[in-house]
Amino acid sequence: MEGSVLVVNCGSSSLKLALYNSAEETTPVIEANAERLGTEQASLSVSGQIELQTSGSMDHNAALTAFIKAAESQLKGLRGIGHRVVHGGESFIESCTLDQHTIAELRKVSGLAPLHNPMNLMGIELCGELLPGVPNVAVFDTAFHQTIPESTYLYGVPYAWYEEYGVRRYGFHGTSYRFVAAETARRLQQSPEDLNLIIAHLGNGCSACAIRQGKSVDTTMGLTPLEGLVMGTRSGDIDPGLIEFMSETTKQPLDDLMNTLNRESGLLGMSGGLSNDMRTLLEAESEGDEAAQRAIDAFCFRTARHLAALSTNFTHTDAVVFTGGIGEHAANIRQRILACWKNIPYRLNSDFNQSNGNETGRISEQGTPLVMVVPTDEERMIAQDTYRLTSDHD
Numbered sequence: 140m141e142g143s144v145l146v147v148n149c150g151s152s153s154l155k156l157a158l159y160n161s162a163e164e165t166t167p168v169i170e171a172n173a174e175r176l177g178t179e180q181a182s183l184s185v186s187g188q189i190e191l192q193t194s195g196s197m198d199h200n201a202a203l204t205a206f207i208k209a210a211e212s213q214l215k216g217l218r219g220i221g222h223r224v225v226h227g228g229e230s231f232i233e234s235c236t237l238d239q240h241t242i243a244e245l246r247k248v249s250g251l252a253p254l255h256n257p258m259n260l261m262g263i264e265l266c267g268e269l270l271p272g273v274p275n276v277a278v279f280d281t282a283f284h285q286t287i288p289e290s291t292y293l294y295g296v297p298y299a300w301y302e303e304y305g306v307r308r309y310g311f312h313g314t315s316y317r318f319v320a321a322e323t324a325r326r327l328q329q330s331p332e333d334l335n336l337i338i339a340h341l342g343n344g345c346s347a348c349a350i351r352q353g354k355s356v357d358t359t360m361g362l363t364p365l366e367g368l369v370m371g372t373r374s375g376d377i378d379p380g381l382i383e384f385m386s387e388t389t390k391q392p393l394d395d396l397m398n399t400l401n402r403e404s405g406l407l408g409m410s411g412g413l414s415n416d417m418r419t420l421l422e423a424e425s426e427g428d429e430a431a432q433r434a435i436d437a438f439c440f441r442t443a444r445h446l447a448a449l450s451t452n453f454t455h456t457d458a459v460v461f462t463g464g465i466g467e468h469a470a471n472i473r474q475r476i477l478a479c480w481k482n483i484p485y486r487l488n489s490d491f492n493q494s495n496g497n498e499t500g501r502i503s504e505q506g507t508p509l510v511m512v513v514p515t516d517e518e519r520m521i522a523q524d525t526y527r528l529t530s531d532h533d
């Protein structure tokens with residue numbers, strides 16, 4: 140398929156941009172990676188044929204604007220722009236092209252992914268302004284989880300809440316799971332239909348997913364990307380009664396409490412405000428910081444507990460796969476998570492683990508249950524869908 144496609148992947152505090160010149164390309168011609176957005180320590184780095192390096196105070200909008208300006212000549216005559224959209228609600232079950240009507244529909248579910256959908260919509264609008272006339276495509280995190288059965292996606296609440304308000308578990312990071320499941324099968328030289336996988340996507344947002352024969356059957360995130368594992372700034376699972384208790388005790392309004400659960404909890408909150416970033420916490424821990432250790436220990440235990448729970452979906456698990464920034468790079472964290480999972484004899488090969496996987500991505504000893512590291516590539520998936528949904532000729 141002809142023409143170039145730009146991919147805009149807005150995470151909660153990151154922005155990944157990639158420009159592809161054809162649908163068959165596995166590596167983009169230009170890549171940009173912005174991290175720690177919304178803080179004083181934000182940075183934007185680029186690889187490929189443009190010059191751009193910025194750091195300091197920067198948000199998603201400033202990073203995307205700087206990139207589009209710097210890459211102006213390469214972005215001429217784009218075939219399409221693919222956007223990651225985290226929450227598609229019940230209306231969007233697969234990738235689609237965007238127009239005023241679909242954008243208005245998306246706005247309605249924005250409150251269900253407060254750290255993401257508003258940024259995703261900002262990216263769509265900014266591209267419409269700075270790159271007018273180019274078709275925009277939305278690729279949803281929720282789409283891959285459409286195969287989760289009702290018994291798994293329902294909460295133990297009145298059924299009318301689901302029927303009337305769409306209260307159910309949706310699941311996120313689906314584009315990542317779609318890529319990693321296919322890539323794992325390719326590396327194992329097996330068909331995805333022959334594999335039962337548990338994938339842990341550990342980045343700023345963290346979730347895990349049970350994939351049976353290529354299809355998502357269970358995942359840890361829910362109605363919103365707040366449920367499940369301990370994350371960078373998000374609490375993950377809590378007792379819902381905690382909200383009433385804290386509201387009555389501290390007289391904080393609901394908005395403030397939700398803000399704390401989304402933006403000031405997780406690794407950041409548990410480390411007493413030290414950091415939401417695993418690299419910083421590991422460094423602090425190695426220097427004897429007890430708060431960092433406490434946060435990391437809780438992160439590892441909660442992750443192991445959820446991975447073990449997901450394994451109830453299978454009679455046999457073919458592989459546990461780590462992905463996302465932490466999953467792909469933090470050997471120490473992978474080792475500690477598996478050490479917390481005591482009823483299965485996972486045994487890592489320390490050379491494989493330290494090098495983030497052998498040639499196939501294996502990190503466990505041969506002859507022991509298979510554990511792998513498989514780097515995700517959400518951008519490539521988004522590019523593929525964008526090529527498919529836009530035409531060869533304008």
Ligand SMILES: Nc1ncnc2c1ncn2[C@@H]1O[C@H](COP(=O)(O)OP(=O)(O)O)[C@@H](O)[C@H]1O
Nearest residue numbers: 150153342343344416417418463464465468469
């Ligand atoms: N070498 C590393 N060691 C430990 N943690 C890492 C490393 N590289 C990245 N990370 C962590 O990965 C997380 C970001 O993950 P990433 O998947 O890139 O983010 P996002 O969810 O925004 O896409 C941060 O906590 C960061 O500290």
Ligand SMILES: CC(=O)OP(=O)(O)O
Nearest residue numbers: 150151311343344364
């Ligand atoms: C859904 C989600 O948590 O995304 P991210 O990891 O990019 O924050």
Ligand SMILES: [Mg+2]
Nearest residue numbers: 150342343344
């Ligand atoms: Mg991410």
